[in-house]
Amino acid sequence: MIVQDARNAALSQLVLSIFPGIDLFGTGFEQVGFSVVRGPDPLTGGDIRRFHTVPGRFDGVIGGPPCPDFSRARRSEPSGYGLEMLAEFERVVLEASPTWWLMENVSGVPDVVIPGYSHQRLDINASECGLSQNRLRHFQFGHKHGHVISPVRLPRIADAQPCCVASEGGQMDRRGWLDFCRLQGLSDGIELPSFTQSGRYRAVGNGVPIPMAIIMAQAVALSRPVSSVRLCFCGCGRELTGRASLANAACRKRMQRRRDSAGVTDQAFVTIEQSQL
Numbered sequence: 001m002i003v004q005d006a007r008n009a010a011l012s013q014l015v016l017s018i019f020p021g022i023d024l025f026g027t028g029f030e031q032v033g034f035s036v037v038r039g040p041d042p043l044t045g046g047d048i049r050r051f052h053t054v055p056g057r058f059d060g061v062i063g064g065p066p067c068p069d070f071s072r073a074r075r076s077e078p079s080g081y082g083l084e085m086l087a088e089f090e091r092v093v094l095e096a097s098p099t100w101w102l103m104e105n106v107s108g109v110p111d112v113v114i115p116g117y118s119h120q121r122l123d124i125n126a127s128e129c130g131l132s133q134n135r136l137r138h139f140q141f142g143h144k145h146g147h148v149i150s151p152v153r154l155p156r157i158a159d160a161q162p163c164c165v166a167s168e169g170g171q172m173d174r175r176g177w178l179d180f181c182r183l184q185g186l187s188d189g190i191e192l193p194s195f196t197q198s199g200r201y202r203a204v205g206n207g208v209p210i211p212m213a214i215i216m217a218q219a220v221a222l223s224r225p226v227s228s229v230r231l232c233f234c235g236c237g238r239e240l241t242g243r244a245s246l247a248n249a250a251c252r253k254r255m256q257r258r259r260d261s262a263g264v265t266d267q268a269f270v271t272i273e274q275s276q277l
Contacts, residue, residue: 002152006218007033013221018048018063018092019085022192022203024184025062025104028213032221034060039092043203048088055097060220064104064208065089071106083110090114093142100143102220104208107138117142118226120149122237126183127160128153129211133183134160137208139216147223148231150239151215169201177201185210 010033017026018039026036037058040046069082086109093101093114103112113119119142126135141149161175164183168174177200181189184204192200208216219237230240234254238247246252 002218002222006221009221010034010217013059014057015060015062016053016058016092016096016098018051018061018089019065020063021206022190024186024204024207024210025064025213028185028208028210029062029217031210031214032217034217034221039063048085048092051092053092053096055095058096058098059100060098061089061093061096061101062103063089063092064206067106067109070108070110086110086112093117099145100141100147100220100223102216103140104216105138105140107136109138109140112140112142114142117144118146118148120237122149122151122235124151124153124212124215124237125156126163126209126212127157128155129209129215130154130157131183131185131209131211132157132160133162133164133209135163135209135212137212141220141223143223146226148226148229148237149216149219149223150229150231150237151219153215153238164205166202166205167198168205169196169198174201180204183209185212 013034015026015029015034015036016039017023017036020026020038020041021043023038026038030036040048040051065085065088066082069078069080089103090112101114101117107123111119111121119140121138121140123136123138126133161183164180168180178189180201181204184207186204190204192203195203232238232240232247232251233245234251236247236251240247246255
């Protein structure tokens, strides 16, 4: 029912995908039923800073601006390029004036609050999307009419493999190409004959895993006014039933860790134990 309802809602919508790369993100939206137009990308010689669009043509804008400046794996000082690209994302949204927008990035990215739109941020792991990969990705969503999204996650895969990273192609212990592609949702792999080995891994590793993109696209298609749904207080986007304020035990642990870091309460045993894992 969710799949068909999402498809029915998506079929009439045109989406602009910016910072596409090989656009696994947009591919997921297409598989749900959205029509996707791809903006410029350095892979094809394009530059988002020279891109302009006509207002009112697109229902939504999606994209994942470059994230190294906000990554926990970063070993150098921020270059400022990350903030510049966030500003470009905001500029394109304001120019396009869509009904909604969805941005993907790492969890350390700053809030992107765009005038005229609501703001929601949440995290989702590839292991909650049917993939045996421990890949945490961060999403921010805005809507002109204050709608919110509630992604329907799958049961988490406990023994998931390490995250597919863009730099894996240069590592001696890299996973095989087909295995790497499958962990990103490309079950038959992908041929990128003009790319170097490291370039192929970078292009696929930088993408949003397709099953994750599908789950987010379904959530966008079925977005609802905030007044019609109760979401988990931790910000995960899960819908609540009954009188609960948190969706599950993981949400309670997340809130406890926030209280711990803020010095609001003494650390609970479960939080201390979790932080040592």
